[in-house]
Amino acid sequence: MKIWVHSDVSDGRITDVTFELLSKARDLADDLGGADMEATLIGSGVASEAGRLAEYGAGTVYLADAPSLALYSPLSHVPLLVGAVELWRPDIYLFAATSIGSALGPAVAARLRTGMAAHCVDLRINDRKGLSALVPSFGGRVIGEILCPNSTPQMASVKPGIFVKKPQASSEFRIVKLDIPEDASDERRLVPIGIERRHPKGRPLSEADVVICGGFGVGNKENWLLLEELAERLGGAAACTRPAVDEGWCEENRMVGTSGQSIRPKVYLGFGVSGATHHVCGMNEACVVISINRDEGAPIFEVSDFRVVADLNRILPLLMDAVRPSVRR
Numbered sequence: 001m002k003i004w005v006h007s008d009v010s011d012g013r014i015t016d017v018t019f020e021l022l023s024k025a026r027d028l029a030d031d032l033g034g035a036d037m038e039a040t041l042i043g044s045g046v047a048s049e050a051g052r053l054a055e056y057g058a059g060t061v062y063l064a065d066a067p068s069l070a071l072y073s074p075l076s077h078v079p080l081l082v083g084a085v086e087l088w089r090p091d092i093y094l095f096a097a098t099s100i101g102s103a104l105g106p107a108v109a110a111r112l113r114t115g116m117a118a119h120c121v122d123l124r125i126n127d128r129k130g131l132s133a134l135v136p137s138f139g140g141r142v143i144g145e146i147l148c149p150n151s152t153p154q155m156a157s158v159k160p161g162i163f164v165k166k167p168q169a170s171s172e173f174r175i176v177k178l179d180i181p182e183d184a185s186d187e188r189r190l191v192p193i194g195i196e197r198r199h200p201k202g203r204p205l206s207e208a209d210v211v212i213c214g215g216f217g218v219g220n221k222e223n224w225l226l227l228e229e230l231a232e233r234l235g236g237a238a239a240c241t242r243p244a245v246d247e248g249w250c251e252e253n254r255m256v257g258t259s260g261q262s263i264r265p266k267v268y269l270g271f272g273v274s275g276a277t278h279h280v281c282g283m284n285e286a287c288v289v290i291s292i293n294r295d296e297g298a299p300i301f302e303v304s305d306f307r308v309v310a311d312l313n314r315i316l317p318l319l320m321d322a323v324r325p326s327v328r329r
């Protein structure tokens, strides 16, 4: 058996989610009673990164390193990976559910006529059917088990931060260079011209010890601005649920959950968040969870250390008073 992980690359460096996936692949390999762990790596000037994959258990790295591969293009990356899979036949192939992985993985799966489970919250081995991909379903009320028993590779994508990276060096390591077709990037049809970076406002969620999260219960933009102010006073960051983005109160890069970010702050303080699985799977690793919700039966209370059953419109002004700007760290 062979488990592959595709390397997520940003600015020529392999990102942490790749190591998280390799760490999970190790668990899957153990559950399979042993499987080879291998990785694919595509980019320009990325050859020097390949050794980092060995630190997390990859015994073989299939490498395509060329200037024409500097920026992601489906015309270059998809045929390369499809060709590699057809030649080397992995049984399981994992991708990061990043913007590139979310485009690349399904395109590769479609070309290979296999299935891909997207935005998984966990991966397991089903004794009879191989990869079992767990995905919140029916509005997050149940966790669905997605199986792809009749075609290989069995593929899945997972967001950064869901799994924990655990270094475990491979005993053997080799690099296999992939053939790069001359027309790897078909310049007549699609030419990547560069990357324009957005600079999100506020502190990155991944770096904040304190995260103040606003859900649909926040009710309006004015309350959302108060939450942002509270987060700033506490030296933290403001996060949100999907409906808060849909309402236009906050930007999508603040969203926590299966389609957003996974966070592990020291303190998560949620206002008007119901606790849908799609959201909870992105915050349930927080050290301390405090929730304010007027519905005592809200599912968020099941994962909360401190529960405040109250109208947030009453609690928020009290907190703003208690946490004056002078407390800013």
Ligand SMILES: Cc1cc2nc3c(=O)[nH]c(=O)nc-3n(C[C@H](O)[C@H](O)[C@H](O)COP(=O)(O)OP(=O)(O)OC[C@H]3O[C@@H](n4cnc5c(N)ncnc54)[C@H](O)[C@@H]3O)c2cc1C
Binding pocket: 139, 140, 214, 215, 216, 217, 218, 219, 240, 241, 242, 243, 244, 255, 256, 257, 258, 259, 260, 261, 271, 272, 273, 274, 275, 276, 277, 278, 279, 292, 293, 294, 295, 298, 310, 311, 312, 313
């Ligand atoms: C494929 C898919 C992916 C998704 N991905 C994500 C994701 O990544 N992240 C995400 O967050 N969601 C995601 N969702 C949506 C998710 O399923 C839920 O709908 C969402 O998380 C609910 O957000 P909420 O808790 O803010 O709103 P609601 O479920 O509407 O809950 C609002 C809560 O506020 C409380 N409330 C209302 N007024 C007050 C008040 N005045 N004071 C106190 N409490 C109050 C209510 O009691 C309620 O519990 C996804 C959905 C799908 C289908």
